[in-house]
Amino acid sequence: MESSLLIWLMAVPLATTGAIVFAPERMAKVLATFGSMVGVLLGLIAAGRFDWADGAAYQFTSSFPLIESLGINLSFGVDSIALWLVLLTQLLQPLCVIGSFSAITERVRTYYAWLMALQAAMIGVFVARDLLFFYISFEFTLVPMYVLISLYGSTNRRKAATKFFLYTFTGSMIALAGLVYVVWFTAQTTGEWTFAIETLEQQARTMGRSQQAWVLLAMLAGFAVKVPIFPLHTWLPLAHTEAPTAGSVILAGVLLKLGTYAIWRFVLPFVPAAVNEYAPIIAGVCIVGILYGGLVCWVQRDVKKLVAYSSVAHLGFCMLGMFALNNVGAAGSVLYMINHGLSTGALFFCIGFMYERYHTRSLDEVGGLASKMPVWSFFMGFFTMASVGLPGLNGFVSEIMCLMGAFQSGAADIGAGGTTGPLGPWYAAIAGTGMIVAAMYLLFMVGKIVFGPLREPAGHHEHDVLPTDLNAREIGVLSVLAAGCIVLGVYPRMVIHNIEAPIEQTLSVVSMAASGDDPASTLATTGGPVLLAGRDAE
Amino acid sequence: MTELLANLVPVLAQEVSAHGDGGGPAWIASVPLLALFASVLCLGALFLGVKSKLPAWIVVVSLGISFIVTLTGFLAWQGTADDSGHLHAQLIQIYEWIGMANAGSGGEAFSGFFGFYMDGLSWLWMLFVTGLATLIALYASEYMEHDVGKGYARFFAAFALFVFSMACLVMGDNLLLLYLGWEGVGLCSYLLIGYFYKKPSAVAAAKKAFIVNRIGDLGLAVGLFLTFVTFETIQYDELFASVGSGVMANGQAYSGTWQSWLIPICLMIGAFGKSAQFPLYVWLPDAMEGPTPVSALIHAATMVTAGVYLIARMMPLFLADETHLALTIVAWTGAFTALLAATIGMAQFDIKRIMAYSTVSQLGYMFAGLGVLTSAGAAFHVFTHAFFKALLFLACGAVMHGFAGQLDLRKLSGLLSMKGWGIVSLTMLVGCLNLAGVPLITSGYFSKDMILAEAFVTPNEVIAGSSWIGWILLFTAGLTAYYTFRVFFRVFVGPEHFEPGDDHHGDDDDHGHDHDDAHSNGHGGSHDGFHPHPPRMAINGVLLILALCSFLAIPTYFVGKHHGWVGGLIHESSAYVPSEATPWLHHADDDHTGDHAGDAHHEGDLVAGTILGQDPHKAMYFISAVVGLIGILVAARLHGPAGAWGLGLGSRTEAATSRADALLPRMGPVARWAQNKWYVDEFYNALFVRPLYVLANIFHAIDKLLVDGLVNLFGLLPRWLAQSLRPSQSGVLHGYAVGMAGGLVVVLVIVLVLLFMGGGGG
Amino acid sequence: MSLFLAQLSTAEPIGGLTLAHFLVVSAVMFTLGLVGFLSRRNLIIMFLCTEMMFQAAGLALIAFGRFHMNHTGEVFVIFVLTIAAAEAALALALVVLLYRRKQTLDAEAWAELQG
16 A cells, blocks of 8 residues: 555655744743654554554555665555554654643753654654665664653753664664674575665575574664563663653653564564574573563662663563563554553653652652642553553553463463464463562552652742643543553553564564574575575566 | 545444444444543643532443442343353443454454453452442542632542443453553552652552552563463453363464463463562552542452453463463462461551451452352452451541541540541441451351351362462451451540641642641641541542442342352353362362263262361351450450450450460560561662662663763764864964965875886886 | 986976976975974965975976976866865865864864764
8 A cells, every 4th residue: 555644654754843943942842842743643544544454465565766776666565563662653752742842941942852863763664665774764763762762851861862873873883784684694695786675584584593693683772672571671761760750651652662673574474594693692691681671670769760761671571471472462562562552651751740840759758748749659560550461451461461371381281272483381381470570560660659648849839830740731640541551451452452463473573494404405495485486586 | 634534433333333233232332432531620620620519420420320330231241141141241332442454364453442352350359349349439529618619520530430440441342451450450550559649658659559450461462462472362252162172273272281381370470460469469458548438449449350350361371271270379379368468467556457457358369269169159259358358448537537636546436426526437337347256247257158168179280279278268267357356446445535637638838738737736746726627428428338338249149049149240251160070079160060060970080079078168267256255355455445345355444455465475576577568678688679770770771881981982082083083183374374385295206206107117 | 206206307308497397396395394394283284285285286287297398287277276265265264264163274283073
C-alpha cells in the first residue's frame, strides 16, 4: 500500500521545529502542543488506515532515491510492530510537551524545538525501510537528547549528557561496522549495492557461522547499550537522573525501545543462526541484569535513579522474552516495549511533578506525601503497581508472557505446550525471582515517598504557581497514561492479535536456521536460490 | 472513527458472540463487576472529597446486590441437576484476555480467558465471600466513621476492589484469572494493611505482606507455566479432562512423570504464601496493623482461605501424583503450622494478634484436612471458620473501637458487666466457643472433627504419618481452647477495669488533636474523662447476624448425603476426592456402594486407620470434646475470675494479674521464646533480608566502581593521550610557524630524495 | 631531477628570460618571507611577510601559466589576490584589536591557545 502518510508523520514534527525556531518565544509551547497533537491525529489516521490483517507486510510504503549508485533510498514503511511503537511515540510526545509547561521556564524555544526534532528522529527509526535512513535517524536522536540533558538537566547535567552521548555513540559506531559489513557482504554476493532492509535481511542469513557471530556481536554492541542490557547500563541512571522530566520520559518511553526494536528488526532476522547459538548466553546476561538491577534499585536513595535502574531490570525481562525465540516470548517482548513506555514514563512524570515542588529527589529528604498530595500519591501508587506487574494492569501481561515464553522455549520435550527454542524452564524460574525483587524495591520506594510520616526538605515553601497537589494539566497527562495502562492490561489482545503476523514471519526465519544441524551449510544451500531469484528479478 | 475502533479491537465482538452462550448465565459476571463499579465510584468520591458516609452505602448496597445475584445464580445452578442428580460446572467465557496463536502447530501458544467456572466449590466460596463482605462493609460503615471525609472513601474503594479480586480468584475459569485475583487480593491487602499509612509499622507490615505473598506467587506462576507446558491449557475444564484421562497433551501418560509431583508442589507454595502457612506465615500477624474489619474479612475469613481454595480446586492434579508427595507436605505443614501458631498465640497479650495466630493455626487445620484427603472437611472448616473468626475479629474490633485502640488483655477486664457491651461480650463468647470447639452447640466443633477424624482414617501408607498429624492437631485443639478462653476470661469477665489505648482512628494528624480535645486527659496515664463508647446499631447488628450464622452452620452438617451441605457442594466440584482415590473407605455415601464393596477388599492392603482401636468418626466426637473442655478448664483455672464466670475454678480478682502470671517465671525461657514468636522474624531477617541487603549494597558498589569504573577508564584513555600531547601546543605563534617551516622542509626533503632516487633508478 | 632541469632549460625563452628566472625570483621571495616570518616578532611585519609569501606563490603561478600557455595560473592568482585583500583587511583589523588589548605588537605576548 503506497502512501505518503509516514512522510507526514515525520514532516509534521520537523515543520513544528522550524516554526518554533522562527516564532516568538511565547508561542513555542503553543506550537509544540499543536504540532504534537497533529501528530496524534496522524497516528490515529495511520492506525485506522493500516491493514491489520496483513500486519507482517510493510505498509504506507514510499521511496525516494538518494544515492542511486550505492542503492541508498529514503524509503518508508511500517509493519504492525513498528506502527505500535510509532503510536507509542505519538502518544507520549504531546504528554511530554504539556508536562513540561511549568518545568521549563527559560530558553523555552530551544527546548521545544529540540523536543520536536527528537520526535521526528524517533519516528524515523521506526518507519525506515532503508538501513542508512534507519541508522541516521537512530544516531540523530542523540543530538536533541544531548541538548535537552545538557541545557535543561539538573546539577550534574554536563557529565551525564556527555557520557550518554559518548557511550551510546561508541556502541553505535561498532554496530555501524557490523551493518556495513552486511551491506558489503550483500554487494559481494549480489553484485549490487543496496541498503534496503528486506534485501539485506535475505542475504545476511547466508553468511557463515563465524561471520554471523561477529555481526551479532557488533550489532549488540550498539543496540545492547541502547536497551540497555547489563553490564552496559551505567549511562542510563546518570542520564535519567540528570535529564529534565520530559527527557526522562522520552528516554525511558521511546529511546530505550530503539535498542530493543533494532535488535528485533536487525539482529534476529539478519543473523538467525548466531542468535540461536548465543541466545542462552544473552538470556543469562538478561537474567543477571534483572536480579542485579533490581537489587541495586533497592539501595538507591535517589528516587529517579531507582526508577532508572528498574528500567535495567524491566528491559531484562523484555530481552529475555525476545530471545526465547517463540511466539509468546516475542509478543510479550513487544508488548513490554509499549507497556514499559507507558508505566515507567508515567513514573518519571510523577517524580518530575514532585521534583518541581520539592526540588529534591532524595528519599531521605522527602516522603510520606500521601497526606500532602493525595492525588499525586494515587497516581504514583497506580503506576508503581503497573510497574510491579499487577494483573489487570499492563505490566503483568507482558511480564508473564515473557516468562512464559522463556519457560516454553526448549520445553517441547516436556509437553505439548512447550516449543522448540534455546532457553527452558530454569531461565523462567530464575528470572521469576525478579518479580519478588521488583516488589521489594518498588514497594520500598512507595513506602518511603508516598507512605510514612510526612517529611519535607528543610526550608520548603510552596511553589509560586503550582498548587500543593497536582493541577488539572498534570492530572490530565497522568490520566491518559493510566488509561493506557488499564486498556492494555484488560485487553492486551488488542496488541497481541495484531502483532502475531510479523512475529511469526521473523521467528520462522530464526527457527529455520535452528533446525539445520550446521546452519552455515544449510544456509549455503538455501542461499543459492535466493540469490538467483534476486538476479532474476533484476 | 468507528472503523478505526473496529480495527483496533478486531476480536472483542466476535469472542463475546462466540463464547457468551457458554454453559451458564452471563449475568453472573455482574458479581465482580458490581464490586469493581463500587470501587470506582468510591474512588470518584475520594477525588471529589465527599464528606459523608456515601462510599459505605455504595459498597454495602452493591455488595448486597452481588450477594443476591450470587444466591440467585446458585439456586438456578441447583436446579440444573442431570438425571443422575449430578450438577455440572457452568462455564461462562466473556472474552480472551491473554492469547497468542502458535506458529507451528496452529494451536494456541498460550491462552487465558476472562471467564468463569462455577461449580460447587466456587459457589460455596462466592456465597460466603459476598455475604460476609456485605456484613463487614456494614460493620465498617460505623467502625470507620472517625475517618469520614478522610480515609473513608479510600477504605471502601479498596474494600470493594478486594471483593472484585476475590470474585475473580474464585470464579475464574483458568489459572491465569485465578492469578489475577490472587495478586489483586494481595494488592488490596497491601492497601488496607497500610491504611494507617503514617504509622511506619503499618507501612512495613503492608510491604511485608505483599513481598512474602510474592514469594508464593512465584510458585504459583511456575506451577501455571508448567501446567500449560504439560497440558497445553490452563483452563479448568480442559485441564481436569486431561488429568482425568491420564494423558498429557503430547499423548504420553501423565502418571509417574516428574511434572505430576512438581506441579502440585509449585501450586502448594503459592497456597502457602496466601494462606500464611509455614514458612510463609510471618506476614499475617503483622497484617493486623490494618483496620479490624479488614482483618476480619481479608485476613481471617476470605483471602487467606484462597490457598485452601487453590488446592481444593486443583485436587485432581494433587491426586494424580500417586506418591501423594505434595499432599503429604501440605498435611505436615498444616499440622506444624497449626501447632506453631497456637504456641505463639498462647503467649501473646494483644488480643488481635492472638486472633491472628489463631487464624494461622486454623488455616493449618484446613491444610492438614486437604492433605489427609478430606477436601469436604477442609471446605467445611473454611465455611464455619469464616463466620466465627469474622465474629471474633469484629468483636475485638468493637473493643478496640470503644477503648481507643486498647488491645492488651492485661489492661481490659470485665466488659460483660459494663453498660452497652453485652452484645459484644456475648457474641465474643459465641465466637470463642466455636473456636474452642465446644461440643454439639458449635459449628467449629463439627468442622474440626471432620478433619481430625479423617487424619486418623487416612492410612499412614497413603499420607505418611497421617495419624501423627491427627495427634498433633488434637493436641493443638487443646491449646486452641486454652488461648481462646484466656482472652475471654481476662477481657470479658471479672472485675471491671480498663485503660484506654493511645491510638486514634483516621489518617490525619489533626484528627489526633480532635481526639485529645474530646478526651482531655485521655493519655495522661489515668483515664479520667475517657469514656469507652460502646458500639451502636451497625456493629451490634452485624455481630448478632454473624453469631446466628455460626449457629446456622451446624444443621448444614447434617443435611445431604455427602458430609452435609458443604460436603455436597464439594462433591459437585473439582475438589471432590473420588472414591477411587480413597479405596480404604467404604463409601456409605457413594452412589455406587455396591460396586465398590468388593473392590475395597481387592485393594486389600489399604485399610482405614483407627484411633485407639475405635472408628475415628465416632470416637472423635468424644475425644475432641474432652480435649476442648480441658483447654477451657485450664484457661478458667489460670485466668478465670473468682465466681461463676470463672466456672468456679478461677481466682483472679485483680484486672491485670492472674495465676498464669505467677506461673510464667517458672517456665523458664520457653514462655519468652513463644512470646517472641520463636524468633522466626529475626531468623528470617538474619538469614534472608540482611544478606540480601548487603548483597544489594555490594552490587551497588560494584556498579559504581567496577562496571561504571571500566566505562570511565575507557573514557579516560583518550584523555591521557591528549594530556601527553598537550605540551606541543604552546600557543606561541612562532612555535607554530617553525613547526610549519620544519614540516615544509621535511616534505621538501622527502620529495627531493624521491626525485633523486627516481632519477637514479631511471 | 635532471629531467626537470632539462625541461626548464629547453622551455621557450620570453625576451631572454626563461621560466627558471621567474621561479628563482619566486623562491627567493618566498624564502625571504618565510625567514622574515620566523625571525620577526612584530605582528605587522609578520603579516607583511605572509603577504610576501603569497606574492611569491602568485608569481610562480603566473609564470607557470605563461609557460603552459594557458590562463589557469592567472585565474588562480586573481582568486588569491582577492582573498588576500579580504584577509588583509581582516587580519589588520585583528592586529589593531590585539594592540588595543595589550598595547604591544609583540607576537610572543599572545599564547592564549596553549593546550
